Amino acid sequence: MSAALPPCRVVVPARRLDADGQHPREEVLAGETAVALLYNGAAFAVMMATPADLEDFAVGFSVSEGIVAAATDVAVVDVMALEAGISLQMRIPQAAHDALAGRGRNLAGRGGCGLCGTDTLEAAIRPVRRVARRSLPDDRLAPQFAALHAAQVLNAETGAVHAAAVLDGDGGLHVREDVGRHVAVDKAIGACLRVGAEPCALLVTSRAGYEVVHKAAQAGIGLVAAISAPTALAVRLAHEAGMALAGFARDGRCTLYA
Incomplete structure (x- = not known):
């Protein structure tokens, strides 16, 4: 691997403007x-x-x-x-x-x-793979999202990246961050597969769009949960795949769409 990859974090000079005026400061930005x-x-x-x-x-x-x-x-x-x-x-x-x-x-x-x-x-718009539907009890979904939030180190510094987590069959949580929500999904899936684990559920800190559901199904994942809403096409695709799809998974609640 090249040793000169671009940085994931870049510190830049900035000015914060508020009612008291302008304040010079340094900001940490996400690399892209x-x-x-x-x-x-x-x-x-x-x-x-x-x-x-x-x-x-x-x-x-x-x-x-x-x-x-x-x-x-x-x-x-x-x-x-x-x-x-x-x-x-x-x-x-x-x-x-x-x-x-x-x-x-x-x-x-x-x-x-x-x-x-x-x-x-x-x-x-490609055909979707059928998967084995997964369920995650309400008392497990909230803690997994809490663990996902705690693992968002880059977002805590920059406020500019999405995160995705894949829950495997042994209860392991594979969290990855990226400026692109679909890239974060790919990274989380890859992290799970590279250690030989079985991906079971996908949690995302974004909406659940078509591509998120399709990628999850292609990887054999039977449950997708998002902190925001799904799209109508994503719900239709989840039904076609036989997948469970939950949105608004926050504050100890969620809405089940498929």
């Missing part, structure tokens, strides 16, 4: 950089992301996008810092790489948009 995802030497997508936990991102993205069937099918060959961003080089089976030729990604993806870079409607 372009990450190019390459499979077997061929470019597939560029995503804006926080430059941390990139191996988790590589594995999680590859599985959640259906590029490979399992975490063991992807190997991170190199993580290289370049002038324009980071090159994330991966190796996958040739059959999986050949299948990428029919995918509608081109090199454009913002951190907050999981569908940027798709060039056809068919590529954007």
